Amino acid sequence: MNTSVSASSNLPASNSNAVETKPFLWSVRRELWENKSIYIAPLIVAGVILLGALVSSGHLPGRRRMALLLDPAHQRAAIEMPYNIAAGVIIITAFIVGLFYCLDALHGERRERSILFWKSLPVSDVTTVLSKISIPLLVIPPIAFAIIVIAQFIMLLISSAALLPSGLAATSWANFNLLQQSVILIYSLIAIVLWHAPIYGWALLISGIVRRATFLWAVMPFIAISIFEKITFNTTYFFSMVKNRLLGAGDTAFDFQLHKTISIDSLAQLTPGRFLATPGLWIGLVFAAGFIVAAIRLRRYRGPL
């Protein structure tokens, strides 16, 4: 009787008094407060691109007339190029931002000793580490997507305005289909982030291990092994592997041969089946999961400072 009374008065009371908490959501939000560069860096890059587009728009009518002399495929490629470059530069920026975010994520809190404050709250190490890795995997890609699409839209407006007097404004919209490009962009961002997941996981783990110079510790082993292999065996397998991990997402995710140009402008060029069948993708994801688990254990088992 006693136990049932105390149990019923203890448990529901503590539940009903308790405000509903969302540790994961707030941990992600907290990362965004601390690391404003996550969205400011790509915004600045987008701003610079738009400024460039604006300044160079004076030459646009002449260049457009030249492009229209080409055969349709190359014409299209030429008109699309600035938009693709804009997307590419912002994606590279997002990668760099994500990488450096991870390199500091578990290091900064120990450096400034705030880990003692974070650990004084009822948030588990699992939640904390997952909220940190979700920044490059789940938060940065949508931010990059939004910034790229808005930048491309403004570029279309600039080109329309520049081409309006010469009556060529419609050729921009006809050759760069923003809606279709958005679909291609979503696919690209997902493919790239899955391909890069082990890189982010590795950076996060290193940030939890070393006390200083996280970037050097993260990068030097790969450079050292590559040099060692080259000197000892005169081969470059390891270097090729690293290069493939950095740049190889597109090799299987897209079919560049379809148009015989480097541009991607048709949904037929997307090859998700081939991408998903790439062993490298899954091997990378297994490594990423391993690095994340190791980072969680490290934050838990290592002394606070």
Add this chain to the structure above:
Amino acid sequence: MATIEARGLGKTYGVTVALDNVDLRVEEGRILGIIGPNGAGKTTMLNAILGLNAYLGELKVLGRDPWAERDQLMRDVSFIADVAVLPRWIRVSQLLDYVAGVHPKFDRARAEGFLAKTTIKHRSKARELSKGMVAQLHLAIVMAIDAKLLVLDEPTLGLDILYRKQFYDSLLNDYFDGKRTIIVTTHQVEEVQDVLTDLIFINHGRIVLECTMEKFESRYVELMVHPDHLAGARLLKPMNERQLFGRSIMLFDQVDRGQLAALGDVRTPTIADLFVAVMTNSAVTNQKAQVSEAK
């Protein structure tokens, strides 16, 4: 159920023994001071209690194993490491939002109430606040959490006298209700003497003295010996003797106050006096032990 129950608590870092087989029991509603020299094992002990370090032996805090259940335990335990652990980039408003978002027992209105009594602005970042204001901010947050155990590790380190006084005043007036348990480590022993209910001295990872403050006052007597009674006083085996202004001051353990009053002026010692006496004695004992081991 005791708030904290430790049996055979131990921790080593390589060959260094930080905690050596410590037994500890802290009941609900106590304010325990853990006093010890640097490197005595105070922080190691607190880290074990907070689930920040693994340990040997048995440890239960509020009935939970802190190492296995830190995040659950932290719903009922608050912790101030020292004044410098709030993230420097965070805004006061963000800090309140975050704690409210993750802590089920945080009463935001209460925290706002405490902050309203200070000059801290919601827009300020932690790095823009003075050390004393950061301590006020952290305390406002902690006092708004309905915790059962509060752990303070050097909470007033580096603060000026005004902030230090205010810190313990707020804690006693606005937080402590006789049911919560507080553990504090500090080197500023004089400021906690009237705050504590229980006292522990720790040295070389061991508890070298454990007593309630009530017992402390009845058990220990400090005597400023009249020069004529020096030999007589020494016969009563003082724990410690020191010189001040040419007069001998002796500290006695469990010697009748009336008997001592005949030999000079008696008073209750400060924690600092007792600490020095106990630490000097244990250092002497250690040296003797080492010498005999060497032989």
